[in-house]
Amino acid sequence: MDPVTLLVFTSLTASAAVTARSPWSAPRIEEKTPGLVIFQSIPAPTNLLVAPAVVAAPLVTLKDRLLTEIQQFSLGAADPVVSTHEDIATAEAILKALPAGLPLPVLMRNDNGQIGMYWDSEGAYADINIEPGHIFSFFSRSRVSGQERFIDALQVTAFTSAWAFDNLSVLVDGQLAAA
């Protein structure tokens, strides 16, 4: 094939390939009535484009889902075992104060309605029990050293970012920080 023909052929196949790969097909325009342009339906956005409605909707984070789950604990309609609003508020406060960079817990609740949460990682196991009066207790065990830490009767206001990093970093590195 001579170079010019090859060039034309290549450009044609390239454009055809591009057309075939293009996610958009241009809308076909039909002129049935002079001056009236009818567009056939525009293809729906492909997965290469996000519809504006999806972009506008707020993302539901995993933390949001946990907060919703905690709220369910107060719904007596679904389950007559309810947790007190006070305990729910304490659990919510802890969850909201948990800083980014630390893993989220799994929520739990016993048959008496007592709320708890726990973490399980290669480095450690840790759990929190919510108690009346906006109080919580904390337990952790390093899977590396076997060392345990238990702290009782903490006011929920003690659960700051600094406290969380001090006591939950064991989940990441298996090392209990200095008490």
Next chain:
Amino acid sequence: MMGCKDFFEANEGNLQKCKNLQDLDEATLARWEAESASDLSPGVVNDEEVLFQQIVDPTHLDPQRIALKPTAFQDSANKGLSTHRVAFTNWDDLVAVGQRRAEQYNVANPDRPPRSLWGFASFRTKDVRRITTPQDGRRAYFVYDTGNENDRSHADVCQGVAGDKHTERSIRASLYDLAKGSLLPVLAENGDP
């Protein structure tokens, strides 16, 4: 002097029977493990036996379905954690007992979310018996052959140590670790048995 069988006969139906065990010393509780708790059981539970714990409460399963949440072991501190001695039953009977238990619960608790048998967690008896308290190394759990007319394989895991909060959380975490990764669903992911 009261023996193991006397205790369990006297505490049949007692939802706090494990609390009563905690009034006794470790030596007595350990000695009782070598005495049968029930005339309807095939004999004492030996260390090598595998125990299955029914999973009927959906709130006891972790989101990944590889572990039981720590709250799943709550019964060990009061009424006794019901388990089944695999050596003295079979899969079909285990499933039937579990389903019956779930149905009985649903009838008795119509206002609560319904339960169904999801599957089982498994433990080796000696691993349960090896769990000790963190501060002083006392044995935490004792396993008794509490077979009954409906289920000869039944065994109770009872917390025998009256511990402080740290102890409670520590030994509970140990049970959690034992159960993790041992879950056996009744149905596969695709719904096949």
